[in-house]
Amino acid sequence: MINSVKKFFASGTPWIWVNAGAVAISVIMTVGLLLLLAINGLNHFWPKDIMLAHYTQPSDGEEPLRREIIGERVDREQVPAERIIASGIPVSAEKPLYERELIKVGNRELNNSDFTWLLTDYLEDIRYPDNLTAFERREWGNFYGYVLEVRESGTAVASSDPTDPADARAWMALEERIARALAIHEEIDELEKDDIGEVNYALERLRLQRRALELRGEASEEALAEIEAEVAVWESSYEQLQTRLSALYEEVERDSVLMLAMNEEQTEIRISEIVRAYQPNRMHLGGKLFVYAQKLWEFLSDEPREANTEGGIFPAIFGTVTMVLLMSVFVTPFGVVAAVYLREYARQGFITRTIRIAVNNLAGVPSIVYGVFGLGFFIYFLGSEIDQAFYPEALPAPTFGTPGMLWASLTLALLTVPVVIVSTEEGLARIPRSLREGSLALGATKFETLWRVVLPMASPAMMTGLILAVARAAGEVAPLMLVGVVKLAPTLPINGNYPYFHLDQKFMHLGFHIYDVGFQSPNVEAARPLVFATAFLLVVVIALLNQLAVTIRNRLREKYKALDM
Numbered sequence: 001m002i003n004s005v006k007k008f009f010a011s012g013t014p015w016i017w018v019n020a021g022a023v024a025i026s027v028i029m030t031v032g033l034l035l036l037l038a039i040n041g042l043n044h045f046w047p048k049d050i051m052l053a054h055y056t057q058p059s060d061g062e063e064p065l066r067r068e069i070i071g072e073r074v075d076r077e078q079v080p081a082e083r084i085i086a087s088g089i090p091v092s093a094e095k096p097l098y099e100r101e102l103i104k105v106g107n108r109e110l111n112n113s114d115f116t117w118l119l120t121d122y123l124e125d126i127r128y129p130d131n132l133t134a135f136e137r138r139e140w141g142n143f144y145g146y147v148l149e150v151r152e153s154g155t156a157v158a159s160s161d162p163t164d165p166a167d168a169r170a171w172m173a174l175e176e177r178i179a180r181a182l183a184i185h186e187e188i189d190e191l192e193k194d195d196i197g198e199v200n201y202a203l204e205r206l207r208l209q210r211r212a213l214e215l216r217g218e219a220s221e222e223a224l225a226e227i228e229a230e231v232a233v234w235e236s237s238y239e240q241l242q243t244r245l246s247a248l249y250e251e252v253e254r255d256s257v258l259m260l261a262m263n264e265e266q267t268e269i270r271i272s273e274i275v276r277a278y279q280p281n282r283m284h285l286g287g288k289l290f291v292y293a294q295k296l297w298e299f300l301s302d303e304p305r306e307a308n309t310e311g312g313i314f315p316a317i318f319g320t321v322t323m324v325l326l327m328s329v330f331v332t333p334f335g336v337v338a339a340v341y342l343r344e345y346a347r348q349g350f351i352t353r354t355i356r357i358a359v360n361n362l363a364g365v366p367s368i369v370y371g372v373f374g375l376g377f378f379i380y381f382l383g384s385e386i387d388q389a390f391y392p393e394a395l396p397a398p399t400f401g402t403p404g405m406l407w408a409s410l411t412l413a414l415l416t417v418p419v420v421i422v423s424t425e426e427g428l429a430r431i432p433r434s435l436r437e438g439s440l441a442l443g444a445t446k447f448e449t450l451w452r453v454v455l456p457m458a459s460p461a462m463m464t465g466l467i468l469a470v471a472r473a474a475g476e477v478a479p480l481m482l483v484g485v486v487k488l489a490p491t492l493p494i495n496g497n498y499p500y501f502h503l504d505q506k507f508m509h510l511g512f513h514i515y516d517v518g519f520q521s522p523n524v525e526a527a528r529p530l531v532f533a534t535a536f537l538l539v540v541v542i543a544l545l546n547q548l549a550v551t552i553r554n555r556l557r558e559k560y561k562a563l564d565m
Contacts, residue, residue, distance in 0.1 A: 034539065041533030045295040047280040047288050048072040050132040050144055051103070052262075054124045058090050069118065070132065070144045070262040071105035074525075076120065084119070091119070102525065106134075106142035107261050114141050115525040130165040130282040133259075136275045138305060141526065143269065149258040150174050151268070162260050165282075170257075174277060177255045181271045184252040191245050194496070199238045201497045206231050211393035299533065303490040308517050309526045313534060315490055317541065319405075319507035322493065323484075324474050324545055326409035326503075327416065331469055334413065335420025336455075336462055342421070343428040344450060356425075363418040371479025374411030379403060379483065399504050405493050406503035408484035412476060416469035423468065427461020428454065456556075463553035467546050474542045477511040485509040487516050510538040 051073055057065040078097045085091060091098060099120040105111055135143040146162035150173040158173035210227050213219040255271040278291050302312030338359075346352045383401035391399040400406070431454055439449040477485075486506045493505040514534050521527035 034536070037532050037536035037539065041529060041531075041536045042296070044529030044533060045292050045299065047134070047278055047283065047291045047295075048074075049128050049281050050134060051126060052129055052132060053126040055118055056122050056124060057119075058122070068262040068264075069103060069105065069123070071103040071116075072134075072144075073101055074104050074115070075102040076100065077102075089119070104142065104525075105262070106144045107267075108140045110261055110265055110267065114523060128281045131160070131162065131167070131171070131279060132281055133171070133277060133279050135259075135269065135277050136310070137269075137273045138275055139273060141306060141310070141523075143259065143261075145259040145261040147171050147174055147257060148260050148266070150177060151256045151258065152177075153254055154256075156258075171279065174257055174271070177257075177271050178274055178277055181252050181255065181274070184248055185272070188245065188248050188252070191241055191248070193491075196238065196241050196245070197495075198497065199234050199241065202234050203231065203238075206234070208393045215392055300537075304488065306526075307522060308488065308513065309521055309523050309530060313508075313510070313513060313537070315492060316508040316510045316513045316534075317537070318492055319485070319489070320474060320510045320538070320541060321545070323405060323409050323412070323507065323509065324470055326405065327412045327473050328466060328470065330410055330413035331417050331420055332462065332466055335417045335465060335469075336424050338417070339421045339424035339428065340450065340455070343425050344446075344454070359418045359421050363422070366478075367415055367476050368478040368482075370411055370415045371482040373414070374407055374479060374483040375403070378407040378410055383407065402504070403482065403484040403506060404504040405484055405507050408480050408507070411479050411483045412473040415476065415479065416473050419468045419472070420462070420465035423465030424458060424462050427458035427464075430461070431457050456559075460553045460557040463549055463556065467549045467553070470545050470549060471542060474545060475511055475538065477509070477515055480509055480512060485512045487512075487520075510534060510541065514538065 049072070051069070051071060053069045055067055055069050057067075076099060079100050081091055081093050081095055081098060084098055084100075085093065100117050101120055101123070103116050103118055104114060105116055106114055108114055131146060133145060133147050137143060147160055147170040148162060149156045149160075150158045150170050158170045160167040160170035206227050210219070210224065213223055213227075252272040253270060256268050257271055257274075258266060258268050260266055276291075276294070278287075280288065280291075283291070299312045300317070301314050303315060304313060305311035342352060342355065346355075379401060383398065386400040387395060387398055435453055435457070436449055439453050440446070444452070484506055486508065489506050489508050491505070493502045493507055494500060495502070514531055517527045517534065518531040
């Protein structure tokens with residue numbers, strides 16, 4: 001028996017099963033994590049039914065507090081009785097656990113809080129009236145209630161009876177005016193970001209041009225007069241755009257809606273503040289899917305609002321992808337050149353071995369150290385010198401002497417270059433020496449052999465290094481906080497103004513967005529589902545970038561397979 005057990009272990013079969021089990025556990029944990037992120041994140045965009053109920057809260061020796069509750073049921077949990085009593089609610093200690101529900105009541109201007117915890121036992125008369133309406137607003141979060149009146153310049157144009165769910169006159173008028181307000185807001189955004197932005201950019205360029213002439217002592221009357229003439233043209237254009245913008249703001253502020261909230265509170269809301277309105281209790285599955293798709297698309301394509309707890313995260317997606325692509329452009333040539341020199345040209349000795357040890361050790365340096373180096377060298381030294389040499393007219397305001405996209409990409413390139421060097425060296429070492437000798441025997445120079453034979457065959461290994469570099473760089477947050485990423489930067493680093501790609505501009509990043517929303521948000525309950533959704537999206541973005549690199553690597557591997565054989 002003992003001999004058979006020894007033979008069994010000596011055969012290596014148990015270790016195969018151990019490895020297989022470890023891989024299976026890793027896959028299950030990874031899939032479970034992705035499912036957790038997806039379920040908790042994507043569920044946030046589903047238009048939930050709006051509950052109407054009465055809540056009777058007991059009190060010591062007084063009449064129970066009875067109030068109306070309107071809102072969405074978000075979560076529920078079991079809470080010990082001692083904890084409930086400690087919060088000031090008198091309940092029976094004989095019952096060990098109480099169930100409480102998290103209700104999103106919205107109406108922040110009336111309730112001072114978007115969410116409230118309520119004991120399920122004291123919720124009574126729960127209903128879901130069809131005419132309960134949800135507003136998603138540009139500020140102050142969601143609003144829940146009944147539509148009473150739609151007003152135009154203070155005059156009621158349509159009204160509905162809140163006790164009659166079939167009365168949809170005010171709702172129909174509201175939908176028309178929301179569509180009108182959204183169209184006007186699109187025109188306002190286009191004017192502010194494109195037209196007026198172009199004018200402001202041109203005026204700033206002319207100011208810098210005038211300042212440059214003064215610094216060089218070339219500020220002649222003719223040159224200044226020419227600049228002043230251009231300034232006058234742009235200022236005239238600005239005044240026209242500003243007049244049009246003021247008219248649009250007056251037009252969009254015309255309409256309002258009178259709402260009946262819980263506990264018979266009435267409030268008037270400007271329709272220009274409403275981003276989306278829907279009545280989920282009245283909607284069928286197809287309607288809810290349509291609203292869900294709208295909200296999900298807004299999350300992917302719009303700008304954030306409400307301290308990053310509402311709206312979209314497109315600037316963060318764009319910033320993450322752009323930074324990773326720039327980092328790849330910087331790190332790949334530098335890493336490949338360093339690996340080629342170490343493997344093909346450098347004399348193999350003590351110094352070369354020391355350099356390889358140093359490269360391997362660099363891969364273990366904490367990322368925040370790279371951030372400090374990037375801040376000190378790239379921004380305070382290199383960026384400041386660039387400003388002194390090429391942008392003196394803008395000083396003391398920095399151009400490149402401040403955190404931005406370029407410095408963030410270079411910092412991450414330094415962070416990931418050891419991975420590329422090691423992977424490329426391994427790929428070069430696997431290429432048979434006979435191929436090099438055959439190329440040299442046919443009359444090719446060493447450089448031609450390297451360029452036409454060795455590097456193409458080592459390209460899959462280079463792509464492997466790039467894949468590892470992308471996987472690490474896309475998720476880094478600590479160094480980026482020092483060299484370019486910010487909480488909110490809705491303006492993209494690419495626009496129609498010269499030089500079109502503004503590498504000096506700060507940007508948003510998905511990793512930092514997760515940190516900011518999860519730990520810096522003033523509205524924790526509203527931010528929690530967005531943390532899951534953004535984390536899931538970050539994993540998807542990294543997976544797509546890696547898949548692109550893997551596809552390129554596989555094609556290169558197939559292309560040079562015959563030579564490798």
